[in-house]
Amino acid sequence: VSFAQVGPVTLWARDPAQAELMQTSRENTRRLSGVTLPAPLTVTANLAEAFAADTILLAMPMQQMAGFLAEHHAALSEKTLISCSKGIDIATGLGATGLIRTHCPDARAAVLTGPSFAADIARGLPTALTLACADPSAQLQATLSTPTLRLYRTTDTVGAELGGALKNVYAIAAGTVIGAGLGDSARAALMTRGFSEMQRVALALGARPETLAGLSGFGDLILTCTSTQSRNFRLGYALGAGEAFDPSITVEGVATAKAVSNLAQNNGFEMPIAAMVPALTDQKISVAEAVQALLTRPLKEE
């Protein structure tokens, strides 16, 4: 992997012992084993060191972001804050840029999203992402791109963050379909009708159609609904197969499915597939009941 063109980066980790171990061993054995951390990367447990940068990437479970921004808003107020998290805050129904605007109104909010497993990027495999920011900055785009990570820029932050959040809900559903042995045709139907739901809600909330059709929407939907690397897909698979799933694993689609079901109810959006996901993850209905409910809906135009 060539990181020759990557500038200095500081990675903050909450656990001092883990930060020290990563800094000295040059490996994150818990989450990214087998990848040597590049020389320009410094790992620290000292938040002030990370906050010295002008550009800060936020990569934490979505339901943690509001608390983090509220706690550190003073230090973050003038920064460029780029969310890598994919989800909707369940308490407020806001995406990452909405949370940034709420807690750090003077910060510049951006979203980095699209089809990309962290392990693939870290291994230098070719990857393309969407960088969304209301003020389009080619400089930010160039700074974050590497020889193997190609960024496309857009000003459509709403579309980019909703695409990344919503696809996780359908990845759980797709995993359930495959885990339950319902077949590839059923998965294709679910992805297509799921994409239709994604477009319906995102366009109503101000997203642009081309963003939904791009890397951050359609692209990430394909990846997460078809890859067993996806934690959302794997949780769904376990649900479908009646297997146990480790509850400590970050699976963003669970909370996002609840947030989006609330959004759908409050705004009158029809999202029948998304509505099944919280019912399944809360074990309120069986997979057979969910399938039956979807197949017996009134016939309609496509």
Ligand SMILES: NC(=O)C1=CN([C@@H]2O[C@H](COP(=O)(O)OP(=O)(O)OC[C@H]3O[C@@H](n4cnc5c(N)ncnc54)[C@H](O)[C@@H]3O)[C@@H](O)[C@H]2O)C=CC1
């Ligand atoms: N892993 C992947 O391939 C990708 C992940 N993402 C997104 O990145 C976000 C984080 O996911 P992962 O890093 O994969 O999850 P993870 O579970 O591997 O790591 C989460 C990290 O957040 C930290 N964390 C938890 N609560 C925190 C808090 N209150 N304040 C600060 N840090 C906290 C944890 O200590 C841990 O280091 C999610 O929204 C996910 O959808 C996006 C694209 C790819």
Ligand SMILES: O=C(CO)COP(=O)(O)O
């Ligand atoms: O967002 C991702 C890939 O683009 C990661 O997916 P999971 O969170 O389902 O592992």
